[in-house]
Amino acid sequence: MIKKTSSLLLCFFLFYPLSAFAFTVYEVSGIAIKSGPYYSPSDDKYIVEFDPNIVRKVVYGSYTDATFSTPMTVKVRELGENEYFYGVHYFTCNSYYKAEYFDGSGTLVGTVKFHATELVNPTCNSDTSLGNGGSGGGSGSCAGCDLFNCPGWSQYMGKLDEIKNAIPPTPNWNQVAVIFRDTIVPKLVADLEVMLGTAPSPPAEPPDLPGVDTHGIENKVPSMPDPGLDTSGFTKDRIESEAPVIEFREDDSGGFNIVNPMDTLPPLPNKMPEPGNTDAGDWDAGHPQEPEDAPMPIPKDQDGTPDTGDAPIPSQNNDTPPGPGDNSGNPPIPQDDGMPGSKYYKKHPDDPDGSG
Structure with a gap:
């Protein structure tokens, strides 16, 4: 079982090599074409796979250009008695190729047109693989045909067809563009209008005011x-020649010098201040010290300190406050003369002073 599986895988990879080469394919059509054309670098051949159960005749040839109207060589391979195709067609020249495949009734069931360009050593013996019960048919190109007569080969190729058919076809972009233009865009615009609303109408242009006299200002x-x-005559030369000369005056004050303020700072003490020590020490040397025996200031108009005397002390002279009726410089004391009020007071605001 393992040996059979390995041989099947070997058949698959030899028959289906991956190709990174590029060439031009003009047409691949018909139900009989299974895959290709593709270039096999290991075989140095171009290969077309077709359905051997349908094809009974192959007509192929090389042509001068891509119009495929002027053939250089044309070959026909039609099955005889007890013959069958393996379904593999080789192309071994760098040329323009056209191959047509027919069924038993002569109906065209496949067409391939391409331009082969990557062959390294073209042998130009293109042919199909035939079998007739043991001996190879055709022009001797069936050497090694048993390699492609693998057990269950059609089943494996059918799986590849299933994979190929499962790949969705390329979309019709013109149809997609038409749907987007006619369906999606109008719906999008309508939804945006419902969500955002429409823009307000532009304001109307103001009408011309008739009868306004502009006096031709425009x-x-x-x-x-x-x-x-x-x-x-007000020129630069005139200013320079007629302007009065400014007299130079000497400065008798002697001027002043601008010194570097950093040079006038007192030197820093050697001992730094200590936390908790209230004695300024040498740090207070920069402040002016007032001498202890400094005399008191004396006014300029006096020779010495004025004698201000002793400050008064209450009750020092034993003076008694004035009493009522005392005429010795003390305030008067109101007296009763039998009349309302007092002779020292006005009976009425309009009465003269001193009248009773």
Whole structure:
């Protein structure tokens, strides 16, 4: 079982090599064509696979150009008695090829047109693989035909057809564009209009106001009168020649010097201040110290300190406050003279002073 599986895989990879080469294919059509054309670098051949159960006749040849109207060689391979195709067609020249495949009734069931260009050593003995019960038919190109007569070969090829048929076809982009234009875009615009609303209408242009006299201002150009500076004689040379000379004066004050403020700073003490120590020490050397025996200031108009005397002390002179009726410089004391009020007071605001 393992040996049979290995031989089947070997048949598959030898028969179905991957190709990274590029060539031009003009037509592949018909129900009989299974795959190809493709280039096999291991065999240095182009290969077309067709259905051997359908094809009974193959007509192929090389042509001068892509019109396939002028043949250079044409061959016909038709099955005889007890013959059958293996379903493999080799092309071994770098040329333009056209191959046509017919069924038993003579109906065209497959067509291949391509331009072979990658052959390294073209042998130009293109042919199909035939079998007739043991001996190879055709022009001797069936050497090694048993390699392709693998057990269950048609089943494996059928699986490949299933994979190929499962790949969706290329979309018709023209139809997609038409659907997008006629269906998707109008729906999108309508949905946006429902969601966002429409833009307001542009405002109408203001009407012309009839009867407004512009006095032709739209036709006037502003002008700047010439001040006549070019004829005033006010020139640079005249300023330099007629301007009064500024007299130079010497500075008798002696001027002043600008010193570097960093040079006037006092030197820093050697001992740094200590936390908790309230004695400024040498750090207070930069402040002016007032001498302990400094005299008191004396006014300029006095020779010495004025004698201000002793400050008054309450009750020092034993003076008693004035009492009522005392005329010795003390305030008067109101007295009763039998009349309402007092002779020292006005009975009425309009009465003269001192009248009772």
